[in-house]
Amino acid sequence: MDPQALPSPVLRTIPRDQHTISRRDISPNALRVLYRLREAGFGAYLVGGAVRDLLLGRHPKDFDVATDATPEQVRQLFRNCRLIGRRFRLAHVVYGREIIEVATFRANSDDGSGDREMEDGRLVRDNVYGSIEDDAVRRDFTCNALYYAIEDFSVRDYVGGFDDVQARTMRLIGDPETRYREDPVRMLRAVRLAAKLDLSIEPATAAPIPVLAPLLGDAAPARLFEEMLKLFLSGHAVASFEGLERYGLVASLxxxxxxxxxxxxxxxxxxxxxxxxxxxxxxxxxxxxxxxxxxxxxxxxxxxxxxxxxxxxxxxxxxxxxxxxxxxxxxxxxxxxxxxxxxxxxxxxxxxxxxxxxxxxxxxxxxxxxxxxxxxxxxxxxxxxxxxxxxxxxxxxxxxxxxxxxxxxxxxxxxxxxxxxxxxxxxxxxxxxxxxxxxxxxxxx
CATH class of the missing domain: 1.10.3090.10 (cca-adding enzyme, domain 2)
Incomplete structure (x- = not known):
């Protein structure tokens, strides 16, 4: 990941009386994880799709947590925790059929203290930990880089995602071509999320997709199979296919x-x-x-x-x-x-x-x-x-x-x-x- 392709984070705090997220709409198990991490002295935030969906008035199926605790520290706090993943090391805290995914803040650059691997410009492993600011700018879309803080019920925004959600816009963080080359599957995520959430893809984010669509040929076939199921079995298959057509992705898939x-x-x-x-x-x-x-x-x-x-x-x-x-x-x-x-x-x-x-x-x-x-x-x-x-x-x-x-x-x-x-x-x-x-x-x- 090229740090020069990413913007500098600028914190904007949206207080409780200026957003629509309520603890009543958050999974009780996610709240348990957040509070226990805070009590142990760690920073912990509801992050990503759950925050985005709650702001859009939707009901999230999954609730993910971001923290400065390492996966091993998370496992020490929760007996019902297992560590998964090679490309991204994650902690899963299991409550019956519900899994709360806990990810450690990841950094933009590798100082040699972590585990990161690139192949032909693509990120194949990323376990270099950093700050919440680092974590925000390395996420894919601005709407997925919003953090809900349990201590004061505010939303933390470092990349302009709050305004983009209000405008129902999908925007990549950083230089779009560079970010797509890092992970070509982001092109499919853009189409899928736009179809699912009825969002528009802003012009600079959309423009490189038809040109870079052939890069999907380098993605792992097993990963593309999973992405196809997400595209077409999530209740928005027609809009997803029309999006793939619009951006020239059908021929690559x-x-x-x-x-x-x-x-x-x-x-x-x-x-x-x-x-x-x-x-x-x-x-x-x-x-x-x-x-x-x-x-x-x-x-x-x-x-x-x-x-x-x-x-x-x-x-x-x-x-x-x-x-x-x-x-x-x-x-x-x-x-x-x-x-x-x-x-x-x-x-x-x-x-x-x-x-x-x-x-x-x-x-x-x-x-x-x-x-x-x-x-x-x-x-x-x-x-x-x-x-x-x-x-x-x-x-x-x-x-x-x-x-x-x-x-x-x-x-x-x-x-x-x-x-x-x-x-x-x-x-x-x-x-x-x-x-x-x-x-x-x-x-x-």
Whole structure:
């Protein structure tokens, strides 16, 4: 971290009667940690997102504490404490299911007394401790560098974050390009927090993002996977995706999807993706689970469709082309984002089952209904209606199939087969023609 890229801290104290934070809105366990640290003679403050969210009238999920006590000193004070982390050494004080994270003030420059490591301009380990002023200016955004003091209930602001919160503005502390180069994931944090909090990214903070977006290729794939879950499973998936588009980040995270969306002139694939993300936001708001496998099935479906279309155009048989396209898209994507197999394999199953929804053969219908991935694959089929209404007949059939008893479904399938035979149709030939059309149709959504 280059200290010259950071501003000089200037303390502004906002007294209790000039801000909206009340102890009633702070976790009792966080208050316990703050008071015990103060009683032991240490400085201790509620810091970061909790202070920001409370000022915005929101209800924080997590309450973090910053202190001049070292992690080892924190552990000596709390029997329910464990130390974690290599890149950033932290203390976790555990109260049942709630964890209060306690971080020691970190310094801007290494005088040789601490543990800091840089690689190619990126900070990979930072355990050099300093003062609260040092800690404030080394944080990422001004809105995250606010400290609530328990002794007088004031808010301490060293970098102008209080005014930025009032103006609902995201601003990087220091030189934006330097800070992004230190940690490219800050670009994703800017987009995510702006989407989550409905904040605007101020121009100087936003300007370098499209230029520096390729630096995300150097970030750890496992870390990018976690960032993707934060972006899309926190209830603000649509706004997050639109932010990624606005600042040119989609191509760095999902390169094959970005190429497919550019080449899809009708916009059908983007409509489907945005509808799926809107559905995800609705499920999160209703406190319903969202599988990462389904999320990535949506995010990478445009890439799969494009890969499948290319293989079919080369004359590859449908089923082989589907499997090959699914493998190709997955293998290329995991080079950027470490998608675990426990999610990538169900994702591929959701894609590959789409073709089977066109079948009306009794044995295949019952086999598909019994498939463990049926419900996820059916929900995905319904989602595809946002791209093309050509799937409406299949959706209606499978909706009725799920509502019918086994005997009722069997009777209706046999009656339909008999009707086709009565019309002089062979059972297998139309199905093969229909399957080939569905393979091509999958490419359009």
């Amino acid at each position: 999902l390169p094959d999807t970005a190429a497919a969306l550019r080449s899809n002139r009708s916009g059908a694939l983007r409509r489907m993706l945005l509808q799926g993300l809107a559905n995800t936001d609705a499920r999160v708001a209703a406190d319903e689970p969202v599988s990462p496998a389904f999320l990535f099935a949506m995010l990478l479906w445009p890439a799969y469709c494009r890969a499948l279309a290319g293989l079919l155009a080369q004359g590859m048989p449908g089923e082989e082309a589907q499997r090959r396209a699914a493998d190709r898209v997955t293998l290329r994507q995991v080079q950027t984002i470490a998608l675990p197999k426990r999610f990538s394999l169900p994702m591929q199953e959701i894609w590959l089952l789409q073709e089977r929804f066109s079948s009306r053969q009794r044995r295949r219908v019952f086999r598909l209904l019994a498939n463990p991935r049926f419900r996820a694959a059916y929900d995905f089929l319904v989602l595809r209606l946002a791209a093309s209404d050509s799937h409406a007949g299949d959706v209606e059939f499978w909706q009725q199939a799920q509502a019918s008893s086994g005997d009722e479904l069997s009777d209706s399938l046999e009656a339909a087969a008999a009707a086709r035979e009565g019309d002089g149709e062979a059972d297998e030939a139309p199905r093969r023609r229909r399957r080939r059309r569905r393979s091509a149709g999958a490419v359009s959504g």
